[in-house]
Amino acid sequence: MEPAVKTTCPYCGVGCGIRARRGSEGAVEIAGDPDHPANRGRLCSKGTTLGETLGLNGRLLHPRWRTERVSWDRALDIAASGIGRVIREHGPDAVAFYVSGQLLTEDYYVANKLIKGFLGTANIDTNSRLCMASSVAGHRRAFGADTVPGCYADLEAADLIVLVGSNTAWCHPILFDRIRRAKAAHPERRLVVIDPRRTPTADAGDLHLALAAGSDTLLFAGLLGYLSANGCTDYRFVTTHTRDADAAIAAAPSLKTVAEGCGLDLAQLQRFYDWFAATDRVMTLYSQGINQSSSGTDKVSAIINCHLLTGRIGKPGSGPFSLTGQPNAMGGREVGGLANQLAAHMEIDDPRHRDRVRRFWQAPALAERAGLKAVDLFGAIEDGGIRAVWIMSTNPVVSMPEADRVRRALERCPLVIVSDCIADTDTTRVADLLLPALAWGEKDGTVTNSERLISRQRAFLDPPGEARADWWIVTQMARRLGFADAFPYETPAEIFREHAQLSGFENDGSRDFDIAALAALDREGYDALGPVQWPAPRERPAGTPRLFGDGGFFTADRRARFIAVAWRPPRHAPSADFPLVLNTGRLRDQWHTMTRSGRSPSLAAHEPEPFVTVHPADAEAFSLEEGALAEIVSSHGSAVLRVRHSSEQAPGHVFAPMHWGTTHASDARIGAVVNAAPDPISGQPELKHTPVRLLPHRLRWQAFLATRRRVDPAALSGTSFALAVANGAWRYEIAGIETPPSWADWAQRIFPEPRRNADWLSYEDRGAGIFRFARLVGDRLDACLFVAPQHPAVRRDWLVSLFALGSIAPQRLALLSGQPGPGASDKGKLVCVCATLGSRVIEEAIAREHLDTVDAVGAATGAGVNCGSCRPEIALLLRRNRELPAA
C-alpha cells in the first residue's frame, strides 16, 4: 500500500481536501482529508465515489487528427500551423480559446498568457461564463475587484443564513452539511431559502420564499429600502467606506411592490425582512439562481447593497458569498481566464494594467481590448469571424445555451482543436484535432475554491497512454508558434511561481489578488504547499480569511459602490406558443455533462434517466402523464424527457437537469432548448429561464434494457434512449415509434456481442404488447430487455442488482417478470451513496424500529451520517411513512 496523497476534489467549488491512496490492483481508496479546512474529512456522494471514475475505459489516450491517430509532434504541428495560418490570413481575432473551470490554475495561466499576450487577442472565454460571470461583474462594480469577502468559517458564525438561488444541499453538499451542523448545535440560528422551487435545500429551511422566477433583484432592492427605513444602516461604514447609497435606497421598491412582483405573501416577506434586519451576523449565499440570469449582475448588486448598508461584510458570520460551481472557477478568474479580464485580477480595459502585464510578460502583441464572451464567441464561430478554436476540458455542445447552434458553429469551423481526457463527448465528436489531456489523479497543480483557498491538486496515478498535462500542451503549442522564450516551463511549479510573481508585480496593495508570498516557492515548497487563502502578500504569507470588514475596497477611492438597480423581468416571457418556463440545474449525484460522474455506478443509481419536473396542474393542462415521455420545445431546439409530477415546482414552471448530452441519452440535451439571453454586463446566459412548451411524446413502445456491455448506438438508431452505468451493467431506457417486425430478432440485434452457449429466455404477451427477453451465460445474467406499450413496469434497481450476482438461478423464473420473486432481496433505489443504502432498506428500518427523525435513521442504519446530502431524501421517506395508513 502506497502512502496517501493529499489532493482536492475535482467537482464543485467547495474544494474539499481528499486523501487518495493507490491500493493493489489499481483500486484507489478515496477519503476526505481531515486536515483540509474546507471539509475537515467529510466528502459528499460525488467525492466519495471518485474511485469509481478512474478507469481508463473511454479515455482519450492518443492524439487524433480527424479519424487517424497521429503522434504528438504531428498533432502539435497541425495545430500550430493551423492557428498560425488563421492569424496570418484573418488576424488574431479569428482565433479563440474556450476553456474551463476544470483546468488547474497553471494550465489556465499559460493558456491565457499565450492567447492574450502572444497571439494578440482576448478571445479566450471559459465555461465559468455560464457559472459565475455575474458574480464577478457584481463584485467588480461594488468592490473594484472580483473579491469574495468572507470565508467558510462564517457559516459556523452566522445567526442567519440566507440561501438564494442555490440548491446547496445537492450542489455544495459539504457546505450545506456545515450549515446543518451549525444549526443543529445552535437551534436558534435561522436558515432562509429563497428559490422558486421547493428544493431539498428549501425543505431544510426555517423559511422558504418561493419567489417568482427572476424576481430576486426586486426582493433585495426592497430589503435595502426596508433596512434603511428600519434603522439598520451602519452609518459609520456607509459614510467611511462606500458611495452612492442614497441613490440605491431611493430606487428601493415598497414592500407591497415587492410582495406583488415576487409573488410572495406579505407576512412571509415581512418575516424575512425582519429576520434580516434583526440579525447582525447574516450571510447571503447565492449561486446559479442569481448568476444565470439576464439580470444576474443586478441581482448580485442588490444582494451586496444590503450587506454594504448594514456593514455586514467581511466580519465573522456576515457577508455576501458567491458559491462557485467549479473546482477552479476562482483560479480561472485569478489568472484572467475570462475574455474581459487581463491577468491576476487586472483589467484589460485599463491601459496601465495592460502596460504592466505587457512588461511583465515581455509580450508586445498583448491584446488591447476585451475578447468575445462565450455566447458571442460561439456566435462569431458560426458567422465565420472565428476560424480556429481550441476547446480545453469542457463540453460546450452540451453545456452552452442554444447548443444546437454551438454544434452547428463548430461543425462549420475550419479548425476545432479539443483537448480533453475523455474520448467521446458531444464536443470531441465535432473536433478536427483531439489532444489527450491528463485527468484528475494524474495532473498536478493548484485550484482555488469559493473562499479564495488555494489548494494543491496532486497526482497519484501515472499518466496513461500519451496523455499530457494541459500546461504542457499549451507550452508546446506556444513554442511551435515561436514563443519559446516566454514559455520555458518544464514543471507546473515554475508556472505557479510566475503567476504569483505577476500577482505581486507593482501591486502594493492596489489589487486584491496578491499571492506574492508564494512567488519564491521552490519545487519542494510547491509540492508541500498546504491550503492558503489569498490575498497572501509578502507581508502576510499565512493568507487572509476576510476582506473589507474595515473597508479597503479596490476602487480608486477605496470605497465600495452601491448600485441603484431596477428590477427587470427575465429576457423572454412565456407566450401562447411557449407557455411554460424551463429552469435547469444540477442533480445531487451528477456533475456537468457526466463525462466523469456518469462513469460511477453509485452516482448513476440516484437518477439514471433524464427527466422534466412538472407541476401537477400543468401536467393536467398539457396532458403530461406521470412517467410518460414528453417533448420539450423552445424556439431554439427540443429534447425528450421523462415526465415527473411534483408540487415542488411552481405552476407554469418546469425543471430539467442540465447533465445529459448525447453520450448518455439520444434526445435529452437540454442545452439545445435553453435560450442564451445573456446579461448585458456579465455576458452570463439566462440558463434558468426559457419559455417552452411540452407535448406528450407519442410513442408506440418503450423498453428497459440492462446489459453487461454497452450497446452499439447504431443498433438503437431511430429510437429515443438514455443510458446509465450500473454495477457490472449498463441500463437503458428506450422508446420508439417504429415497431420492429420481430422483437426477438431486435433483441438479438441490440444485445452486444453475440454469445455462444448463451441461454435465451423469452416472455411474449402479444395482446398486451409486452415482450421480454433475457440472455444468460451459465447462471449469470448477461442482458435483459423489457418492452411494453408504456414505460415498462419493472423493478429496475432489482434487475440491475442481478448483474452483480454470480448466479441468478433462484430468480430465473422471476427474472422475466421484472419483479423480485419470493426470497429475493430488493434494496430499492439508492438513497445513501456513502453507506450504499437503498430506499427499501431504509423504509424497512423506519417501519421496523419506528424511527421518526433523520438522525434516528442515521443511528439505526448509517444512512445520511457522512456527507449528509441524502438527508432530505431520508426526510421524505420518513414523511411518506407517516402518511401511510396505519396497518
Add this chain to the structure above:
Amino acid sequence: MRRKLVVVGNGMAGMRVVEELLRLAPDLYDITVFSGEPYGNYNRILLSPLLAGEARVDDILLQDDEWYRAHRITLFKGKPAVAIDRALREVRAADGTTARYDRLVLATGSLPIIPPIPGAHLEGVIGFRDIGDVRRMLAAARRYEYAVVIGGGLLGLEAAHGLMRRGMTVRVVQLMPTLMEQQLDADAGGLLRRSLEARGLSFIMPAETVEICGNERVTDVRLRDGREIPADLVVVAVGIRPNIALARAVGLHCRRGIVVDSTMLSFDPSIYAVGECAESHGRTYGLVAPLYEQAKVCANHLAGWGCARYPGSLAAASLKVTGVELFSAGNVAGSEDSESIVLHDPSRGVYRKLILRDNRLAGAVLYGDTADSAWYARLMRDRADVSEFRDRLMFGPLSPEASAPRAVA
C-alpha cells in the same frame, strides 16, 4: 326397506359414486355392482406406473374385496352387464345374473379406438385400457424386442415410456406433427419430444400407419410412405370413445356419450351416468378430475339431497412419465378471440403458455415447471378476472401482487 342401487361398471367413476354416497347416506341403499373385469376397483391412472415398473398391482387397487364386504356391497366380478329392462328396472349380466334397481348408475367408461386398418386383429396388437392390457404388454416385453406405439397422445406416450422402461425398443408413430396435440402446442410438443428422445424413445411423425403386417402375430407396421417398422408388439393408442353400447341398446338418449343433465341424470329418471361414458353440456371427459366431480354430484342426488349441480369440468392433464413435468388445462389451441402469453426458457426446458379470453384464463400449458398448475387450474375453474395482474400471471401465485385473485374467496 332399503332401496336398491345398481352400478354398472366397477371403475373409478362408479366406485367414486358409491364412496360419496356411503359418506352421505350409508344406509339408504342396497348396492350391487357389475364388473366386467376380474378385479376390484383400481386406479386406472396408475396403469402407466404399473407398466413402467414404478408401481405394483396391489399399489393401484383402490378397494379390495374386504371393502365391498364391509359395506355390504354385492360385487359381480367378471360379469359384464349386457341388458337392462327399463320397465322392470332390472340389469342382466352375460351369465344371466340379474339385479333389480330403484336407481341405476351407468359407469361403463370408454373403449380404445382401434382404427380400421388391415391387421388390427393380429396377435400382439392391443390397446391400453386395463390391467389385462398391461399384463399383455409385460408378457410381450419379456419375449420381444420391438414395440410400436401408434398414437402420440397422453396414453400412447405413457405406454411407450413404460415399454421402454421394460427394455423394449419403442417407436412412436404419430399422425400429427405435434405430440399430445390435444393438450400441447407445437413448442411444448417439441420440448416434450426432445426430452423423451433423450430418454431413448424414437418418434416417427407425422406418419400414418396404413397396415399392421404379420401372419398370426404382428411383425411390422407399414406407413403410408412405404416405410416398414419392425414390431413385435403394437399398442394402439389413438384415442378413446365412450362405451355406450348398452345404453344405446336400451334406448337411452345418447350422442357421443350418454346424455345427462347437470345432476348427471340421463333421460330415464331412474338412470344416472357418470365418467367417461357420460356426456354433459355436450362434452365427454377422459380424465380423472372431472369424473370425481361428476361422482360427487351424482351421489348428492342419489342421497336425496338434490342440491348439487355439475357445471362441466376443466380438462386438465399431466403426463405420468417420470422426470417430465407437464401440465395442460383448458383450451390450449386458442381461438380468434383469445390471446396468449408465452414464457420460454429452452435451455432449462421450461415452457409456459397461458391462453386468455375476456380477461380470464382459458387455457394453460406448463412444461418443465408445473409448480403453479393448481393455481392456474383454480383460476380457470373460478373464471377469475386476471386483468389486474395479467403482467404477473405467468410467474405464479407466490408473487405478492398476484397471490390473491379476487374471484377466489
